[in-house]
Amino acid sequence: MDMKQLQTFIIAAETLSFTQTAQRLDYAQSSITAQIKTLEKELNVILFERLGKRIILTEEGKCLQQYAKKMLELDREMKKAMSNEQEQVVLKVGAQESQCVYRLPSILQQFQQAHPYVKIIFKPVHTTEIAKELLQTGELDVAFITDTYQETAMLHRERLLEEQLVFVSTSRDSREPLSASQLSTETMLLTETGCSYRNHLEAQLQQESIMPLQMIEFASIEAIKQCVIAGLGITFLPRMVVEKELENGQLVEIKSALNLDPIFTDIAWHKDKHMESCLLDFIAIAKQRYETFGTQKRA
Numbered sequence: 331m332d333m334k335q336l337q338t339f340i341i342a343a344e345t346l347s348f349t350q351t352a353q354r355l356d357y358a359q360s361s362i363t364a365q366i367k368t369l370e371k372e373l374n375v376i377l378f379e380r381l382g383k384r385i386i387l388t389e390e391g392k393c394l395q396q397y398a399k400k401m402l403e404l405d406r407e408m409k410k411a412m413s414n415e416q417e418q419v420v421l422k423v424g425a426q427e428s429q430c431v432y433r434l435p436s437i438l439q440q441f442q443q444a445h446p447y448v449k450i451i452f453k454p455v456h457t458t459e460i461a462k463e464l465l466q467t468g469e470l471d472v473a474f475i476t477d478t479y480q481e482t483a484m485l486h487r488e489r490l491l492e493e494q495l496v497f498v499s500t501s502r503d504s505r506e507p508l509s510a511s512q513l514s515t516e517t518m519l520l521t522e523t524g525c526s527y528r529n530h531l532e533a534q535l536q537q538e539s540i541m542p543l544q545m546i547e548f549a550s551i552e553a554i555k556q557c558v559i560a561g562l563g564i565t566f567l568p569r570m571v572v573e574k575e576l577e578n579g580q581l582v583e584i585k586s587a588l589n590l591d592p593i594f595t596d597i598a599w600h601k602d603k604h605m606e607s608c609l610l611d612f613i614a615i616a617k618q619r620y621e622t623f624g625t626q627k628r629a
Contacts, residue, residue: 331372333405336398338365339377343395346385369394399468404604419448419608424455424464424473426525427551429595432570434474437612437619444615445608457526458482465600471609474616476568476595477526487598490620494569495527495593497584498576500561507585510538517563518542519554527593531566534590555581568593570623595620 342351342362352359370377377391387395425434430452438450453470455461458480461473466484476493497508513535521528535541546563548554551571558565559580575581597616599609 331369333402335365335369336402338362339369339394340398340402342366342378342385343387343391346387348385396466396468400602400604403468407604407606419445419606421448421450421609421612422453422469422471423450423612424453424461424470426456426474426476427454427521428568428571429474429476431551433620433623437616440615440619441612444611448608456522456524457529460524461485461598465598465603468600471603472597472599472613474595475598476593478530478591478593482598484601485598486601486603487596488617490595490597490617491624493527493593493595495530495566495590496569496572497564497566497586498558498572498581499564499584500559500581507587509587510535510540513542514540516542517544517546519546519548519557519563519565521551521554521567522547522549527566527568530590530593531588534588 338351338355338357341354342348345351345354348359348362348366351357352362355362366377373390373394375390375394376388377394378385379388423434434452441450442448453464455464455470455473455475458475458477461470461475462482462485464470465473474490475487520531544563546557548557551567554565554567555572555575557563559575564584569576572581576583597613597620599605599613603609
């Protein structure tokens with residue numbers, strides 16, 4: 331097994347086409363087939379199932395895909411370490427919009443002062459399942475998971491804090507504690523489908539066979555807040571994103587009688603992830619800053 335064969339396999343696994351793989355690598359298609367067969371023979375497994383003119387990854391192929399990405403990454407790191415190249419390091423971080431906007435800027439500021447050469451790329455991570463998939467495939471180095479607790483066997487996961495979710499409305503309204511049945515007469519302004527805390531609320535309402543009178547979906551939390559301030563409805567968001575508006579009286583919290591499970595923010599990475607020094611520093615800074623966020627919340 332060599333790196334060339336693994337690179338060929340990775341591209342074939344992405345394209346699911348030996349023809350496209352040959353075109354991208356500028357090889358003859360027979361060379362692609364031969365490399366894959368050599369891998370299969372060496373590992374004593376079938377990596378691709380051939381269904382007529384189509385190919386699909388077998389379970390063994392999916393397993394090798396994860397390991398091959400790690401091996402190629404380590405190969406690149408080794409070659410870089412053996413040379414004097416000052417190649418820019420890239421750190422891939424996953425988080426929800428609310429974390430990116432309201433929590434991560436101070437973390438990034440501190441991190442970049444220590445590691446100005448590191449480029450950070452953010453990817454949206456709305457649920458535990460999305461984070462798990464992206465961390466297992468190597469598309470993320472680390473993720474902030476904001477969700478109800480779920481088992482994630484392949485991930486190393488550490489609790490940062492418990493989030494406080496609140497219903498809020500315009501300060502022009504005066505309201506009693508909100509029950510599930512009362513939501514059937516309300517217009518709810520919500521984040522996009524798939525967001526963990528929206529999923530959490532909808533699951534609870536479905537259990538009680540209740541849905542809001544109307545639901546309006548937004549891609550932006552700031553847009554939701556402005557529309558609530560304009561009196562278009564109520565919303566359900568982490569307290570951290572509406573703290574300023576609650577303090578200045580633009581929004582008011584609606585007490586709720588709903589019995590919702592807690593939402594936590596954890597930091598997670600794959601258990602087998604190669605931990606570069608900059609990634610370890612990022613995690614340490616994040617944990618220290620979130621401890622501060624938790625103290626501020628309790629105060």
